[in-house]
Amino acid sequence: MAADMETLTSSKRVFINNVDKYTSKYVAQFLSSCVPGASYVAKQFEDEEEIKPSSQGGTFEIVGTVSGSEKKSGFAVEEYSNLTRQELFHHLKESDVVVYNIYNENADQIEEASWAVSALHGDMNSFPRPKTFILISTLMTWALIKPLDTDDAKTPFTEEDYKRRKPHHNFNDHIAVEKLVVKLGRSNQSQFSTYVVASGLQYGMGEQAFHFFFKTSWMGEEQEVPIFGDGSNFVPTIHITDLAGIVQNVIDYNPKPQYLLAVDESHNTIAEIISAIAAALGPGKTRNVPIEDLILLKELTQAEIDHLFISLRMEAFFVTYNFSIKWVSKKGIVENIDQVVEEYKLARGLxxxxxxxxxxxxxxxxxxxxxxxxxxxxxxxxxxxxxxxxxxxxxxxxxxxxxxxxxxxxxxxxxxxxxxxxxxxxxxxxxxxxxxxxxxxxxxxxxxxxxxxxxxxxxxxxxxxxxxxxxxxxxxxxxxxxxxxxxxxxxxxxxxxxxxxxxxxxxxxxxxxxxxxxxxxxxxxxxxxxxxxxxxxxxxxxxxxxxxxxxxxxxxxxxxxxxxxxxxxxxxxxxxxxxxSTTKHLDEEQKLAEIRLREEEEMSQAEAGHIEDEEEQQRAQCWKEWNGRLEEAKQQDEELLMTEEESAKQYLRCTVMPVLSQGLSELCRIRPSNAVDFLAEYILNNNPEME
CATH class of the missing domain: 3.40.50.300 (P-loop containing nucleotide triphosphate hydrolases)
Known part of the structure; x- marks a missing residue:
């Protein structure tokens, strides 16, 4: 007992990638509350009380990368972002345990996980103490495995069958890194041990792949929750907290098998799972719809769709009989749907x-x-x-x-x-x-x-x-x-x-x-x-x-x-x-907004056209009035000119023309050399007023 308790006297530093993503987040959060070695000691002394953190032995010390979240997690003592490979390797070397999650939401981490395990393996002789590398992968690397018994397809696969596994065509990269991790851990297990934890479809704590069905049931907008296809495929599942418990046990036990399955004891079809969700949250009714309808969905990623159509019967034999796990949902999501629903509401703030x-x-x-x-x-x-x-x-x-x-x-x-x-x-x-x-x-x-x-x-x-x-x-x-x-x-x-x-x-x-x-x-x-x-x-x-x-x-x-x-x-x-707002609502709201915008533009254009017509009419009226006034003024000017002209003519006829006519007659008769001076002198000498 003293030797076992000695494992609890020092904390362990655990590196986890992307601690702000679903799987890594809840694994990290779970480990942050666990005492190193606690699961091993609990297995040896099952009658003892649960081992809790104390001043002698703290919890796992969680560090890890984040994908861009500005908010601190609260359970990780250090969070890193935008690291160079040199900086990342420094943090990996400082950690006692390195956990790399390449499950659905972390598929982009496959290349980095391959590099990390290879780099650590190449430098393992310089480790001051033994190091453990754990890869959290997916059962999609088993998707195309052939049945153990062609006459009895219900016989479940166990960890011992992992060498026979064949991946879904979208998960070839996953199986490649799985094989690399297992291979590199065989050279010196005492100094650098490596493990692959192949996870079933995860649920709990707000949901991930099943979230679409939870949300559809919760919203109640559909009278029947859709089941894509016939729903007869068996989906291996694991509660996210139970997955974290398996990771904890791997760290504490350092087991001999390198490849472990993380699945609960359920053998539910996807139709049974969706029906349980619909009954617990929604109308309780489901309907089978064509698989092609998935193309119209924006809520599910391709990786999640692939997981929903996997059909495998799995049994985590080694995990069940050798680890000390306080199962949250050992019998599966259908048997524990009420508890899972409460977690869903709490995690989503619903x-x-x-x-x-x-x-x-x-x-x-x-x-x-x-x-x-x-x-x-x-x-x-x-x-x-x-x-x-x-x-x-x-x-x-x-x-x-x-x-x-x-x-x-x-x-x-x-x-x-x-x-x-x-x-x-x-x-x-x-x-x-x-x-x-x-x-x-x-x-x-x-x-x-x-x-x-x-x-x-x-x-x-x-x-x-x-x-x-x-x-x-x-x-x-x-x-x-x-x-x-x-x-x-x-x-x-x-x-x-x-x-x-x-x-x-x-x-x-x-x-x-x-x-x-x-x-x-x-x-x-x-x-x-x-x-x-x-x-x-x-x-x-x-x-x-x-x-x-x-x-x-x-x-x-x-x-x-x-x-x-x-x-x-x-x-x-x-x-x-x-x-x-759901995607459906957002689309409807966008359409309504576009309709309202078009109506507003049409009204605006109609109003602008109406104003322009009124202005045109006003301009035409003003132009007509101005032309009328101009014509009237012109007519008045002409009448005035005619009056003045008549008056001038009358004046000339009475005063000037008689003398001028006589002078012109005299001018023509005499024909002087200077006609103008002659005419001027004649008019002056014959002016009636001077006489």
């Missing part, structure tokens, strides 16, 4: 938001509820629509299953008959108990439990709230699901009666018909609301008792688009706890 919006009629509850649903991607739950939806669903279910006389179809038929009878007895309306049960069933559906909901204008009374949200007393009832439907936030919208009356009077006729808000009907509903909320036991008092204090928001005409209301809601609720 938590439901449950909201109740209350208030008098016509205050805008539905409008605000729709805005909240759009912002947080929640489900809008309204009483009338839920009842209609329930009846339609039961009708459809009964019609589809008329040929199947099973218990489920009989229950649907009985419930439908009960509801119809109840409506006949109550003038087409359901009594309160039926309404409450329908609403409770709606809030317990997977979409509402997963993403959350906005409960619009219901419950209306204290007793309804108590019945709807109370935890079941029956021991067989699902108390957890009752707790999961209680709203976290209650918003009470309110306004003065005068404001509400004016709003209803101003509603367009089309809106009045759509909402059944005739003025008389509205007044009776408003009166009923005020009465229900004037007693001691009112609906908001129930939430107060449950320590969910309602938040009152005053509605007035200064905020017609409810911008200020939404600011208050968002400030109270905080950030969304759901996925951001």
């Amino acid at each position: 938590l439901p938001i449950r909201i109740c919006v209350l208030g008098p009629p016509a205050v805008g509850k539905s409008t605000v509820s729709k805005k909240i649903c759009k912002h947080y991607k929640l489900h809008h739950v309204k009483l009338k629509e839920t009842i209609t939806e329930t009846l339609a669903h039961l009708e459809s279910k009964v019609q589809m299953e008329e040929s199947n006389e099973d218990d489920e179809s009989q229950e649907a038929q009985e419930l439908l008959n009960t509801l119809k009878t109840n409506m006949e007895e109550n003038d087409g309306r359901l009594d309160e108990q039926c309404v409450l049960q329908i609403m409770k069933d709606k809030l317990k559906t997977k979409p509402c439990i997963n993403q959350g909901f906005v409960l619009d204008a219901f419950p209306k009374t204290y007793n309804q709230a108590k019945e709807l949200f109370s935890v079941e007393e029956d021991e067989n009832a699902d108390k957890q699901s009752s707790i999961q439907i209680i709203p976290e936030y209650v918003f009470c919208l309110d306004a003065t009666d005068e404001f509400l009356k004016e709003r209803v009077l101003d509603l367009p006729e089309s809106v009045v018909q759509e909402t059944s808000y005739s003025f008389d009907t509205f007044l009776s509903r408003l009166e009923m609301y005020r009465k229900n909320n004037s007693d001691d036991e009112i609906v908001i008092n129930y939430f107060d008792e449950q320590e969910i204090p309602p938040q009152h928001i005053e509605i007035n005409g200064e905020d017609p688009e409810y911008v200020l209301v939404m600011e208050k809601v968002i400030k109270s609720v905080g950030k969304a706890r759901n996925y951001s």
